[in-house]
Amino acid sequence: MRVFAKRLILPGEVRHDAVLEIDSPAPDVRLGTVVPAFANTHSHAFHRLLRGRTNAGGGDFWRWRTEMYAVAGRLDPDLMFEAASLVYAEMVAAGYASVGEFHYVHHDAGGRAYPKHEMEAAIAAAAHEAGIRLTLLDTLYLRGGFGRPLLPEQRRFGDASVDRWLERWHELRSLLPGVVLGAAFHSVRAVAPDEMAAAVRGLPDDVPLHVHLSEQPAENVECLAATGLTPTGVLEEAGALSGRTTVVHATHLTDDDVRTLGEARVFVSMCPTTEGDLGDGLGRARDLADAGARITVGSDQNVTVDPFEELRLVERGARLASGRRGIFTPAELWTAGAAAGHRALQQDATLDLVEVDAASMRTVGCQPEELFMAAAAADVRTVITQGVVRGAPDLDRAARLFERIAG
Known part of the structure; x- marks a missing residue:
């Protein structure tokens, strides 16, 4: 699995057009701004x-x-x-x-x-x-x-x-x-x-x-x-x-x-x-x-x-x-x-990655290295852990859990 990142933010360094290879059978993905998970x-x-x-x-x-x-x-x-x-x-x-x-x-x-x-x-x-x-x-x-x-x-x-x-x-x-x-x-x-x-x-x-x-x-x-x-x-x-x-x-x-x-x-x-x-x-x-x-x-x-x-x-x-x-x-x-x-x-977790929306209402205009000063969890677009692109949480399941707690 290859991850093509338009921009990779690392401590003290920002790389452009980075390619990361992950030991995974998943298909290649193309991402925007990426940070280590x-x-x-x-x-x-x-x-x-x-x-x-x-x-x-x-x-x-x-x-x-x-x-x-x-x-x-x-x-x-x-x-x-x-x-x-x-x-x-x-x-x-x-x-x-x-x-x-x-x-x-x-x-x-x-x-x-x-x-x-x-x-x-x-x-x-x-x-x-x-x-x-x-x-x-x-x-x-x-x-x-x-x-x-x-x-x-x-x-x-x-x-x-x-x-x-x-x-x-x-x-x-x-x-x-x-x-x-x-x-x-x-x-x-x-x-x-x-x-x-x-x-x-x-x-x-x-x-x-x-x-x-x-x-x-x-x-x-x-x-x-x-x-x-x-x-x-x-x-x-x-x-x-x-x-x-x-x-x-x-x-x-x-x-x-x-x-x-x-x-x-x-x-x-x-x-x-x-x-x-x-x-x-x-x-x-x-x-x-x-x-x-x-x-x-x-x-x-x-x-x-x-x-x-x-x-x-x-x-x-x-x-x-x-x-x-x-x-x-x-x-x-x-x-x-x-x-x-x-x-x-x-x-x-060296090759676990997070794609962040660098052009949201919160993050637009930020210097890449200071993205954490404005971004929020809601700006996370893609998460790759253990070679798998992860999906969104099940909100219906969460609601059912709290119905049980209230009961």
């Missing part, structure tokens, strides 16, 4: 069921979490498949070629294990149907807070011990062909320091490892009181920080935290649409990048699925924090949106 380094697929349904009452992150737990309590493998299919199809249509699914709803509502890992299989099947590369970040979640057991509504997230989680994790590795199986620690409040250290020792050292980090100030306060360390300090002591680690949000950091994360060469998943929706705060993306960390983007709760908006808000958040413009170069942002994210997920 994007990587979504942090997703909770079922959170899509909350979109546009939680804002009327106001509140903060912790109130939103209560509403999220109510939806999580209704999930079964069939509903998980439908929710993931919906949002993964939307991701592909928006230009994402790979996704890191931060998955912790492992068991049934009573906390009992599914005999054939049905929840994980449902997510894998949804990703395959949508044509998105999946890194399943199977999540260790053992506690309801520092020194506290799981709440009843969290029971289905936990495996009771590190050993039982590791046993399940190793079983999954042989059961999900075509999936990159990664690992995650939900947070320092959900996994104690000694449990993190034990999990690191029990995991192969070649798998991606992700963790929510310092999303809320309350987490930092509780962590300091319980351990004498910041959450970043806890991760460092547990041996959880390295070049395979992705820290998610990393919003409320000290200067020492920034240095530690940079020296470890971690990836950072910035999720500005979610961070803005939940009132989390502005992260320190520029400081982290300058320290040596590698910036990526994620859609997290999927309140919006639009890689252009995530990249734009990384830059605009940095502008709001600094009072200056042009905090990141266009090349840095294109890299954050694609190549760095795929590396964080250990996915090879």
